[in-house]
Amino acid sequence: MNPETGFVTQVGMEYEEAFEVADDLGFDYVEVMMDGANERTRIDPESVRSRADDCDVGLAVHLPFSLDIGSPFEHVREGAVRELQAAIETAREFGATKGVVHASSSAWKPAWDAEEIGSNVVESVNALDEFARERDVELCVENIPDGWFSVHDFDGLFAETDASMTLDTGHARMDGLDSGDIAAFVERHGDRISHFHLNDTRRAKDEHLPFGAGTLDFRAIFDALPDDWEGTLSLEVFTLDYAYIETSKAYLDELL
Template sequence: MQVDVGVASYPDLSLSELFQQSKNLNVDFIEIVMEGEYHRAKLANRVSECDRLMGDEISLIVHLPFGGLDVGSPFHHVRSGAVQELKKNIELASDLGAEKAVFHADTFVHPEIWDKETILDSLCESVQELDSFARRHDVELGIENVPSPFITVGDFPLLFDETTINATLDTGHSRVNQISHETVSRLLETHGDRFTHFHLNDTRGASDDHLPVGMGTTDFASLFRSLPNEWNGSMTVEAITTDFEYMAAGVERLREILQAI
């Protein structure tokens, strides 16, 4: 198993501080969330700065924007607008030299009105269009499970059957959806080749705590053991903190777990 380890950005950290602190942690990549200060209109003017800050020491993954973008909407024009915005972000991700881009599998329509099958059909259409577009721009796209009444990580096998998309497993989101540890482990055993990226969001229960690895109750070691022996991918320590001492503890604990497998 070969794993690249990285950390996620948050808007209240400057780009230079984010890169410097991340390099101090000796991580392989930074995952920049393209929202707020890092949304594409601002980030497009900072391509050369990002390239300089990355140097040869660190690579880049991006998290495409999610606020207000409804890629699973049953309304064609709403869905089309979300897809077009994400395509613009994928183009920028390519310009930035990002290796991967993550986006949310979600819709904002009311579950008491719309049936799941309709939403999954709409989502599959968006997913395949975006994945084909990203491949043409040499960006590996990954669809992330989110806390949703429509689509959970348990529905990903259908997406794998219907599209060419790879996936990002958010461990905290799967717990919010109350997907059992055993179910997630079986998914990794049977579809591990399609899960190429992880958001390691530790929690103490069915909540989106975003704690550093080792500060919650998620059994990461057994999840990782469910992956194929030859698995290669990336893992982001997705802790919501600007205190890099906590981030460092999560990165160190993750490396300990991986070394022990």
């Protein structure tokens, strides 16, 4: 296994400083959260690319969170896809090679059929995946807990799309998988999992602790990957203190 490692920027992190920290700590890339201050109309792609080049770090992006690609309302769904395509285009301009998108919907559950919403998600993922591939960006679809499209639904996504997966370990835990279950999922689908959000947790909550501070058995999860796996591992730690990122990196390096 020969993965690249990085971390996801959080709200309040300036990307310029994040790139410097990534360089200092020996990360391969930074996953820029394209929401809030880093929304596509608020950042200059040339400045992002230049700063990343100066710090010798690669780039991935987390595409905007709350765009409803599974909405039962046609104009909402199509607008979400168009906005995500515009974000992918911006990400390509500053050199990102992967884009994470949520497989989710905010549709009102009492009123709508799960099969219909799931079909909408699949249709949107296919459109976004085609758009991203044409721009040499790999779309990586993330499992979202307690929603219309959890980790338990990804067999259908794998069957009906060619998109890669971002496996968020904490989200999988929230949907009832323990470390052994996550490892078994990885063993079955390691060829489709291109990217991880290493979200550590002590229980079935979205805690995003420093890596190693929770109870997930990441050694077992990593051991389930194919020997020749060359994907990417993003630490997703809810902190503005880079000391926790440094501690997480040290533990991740030890496991790898």
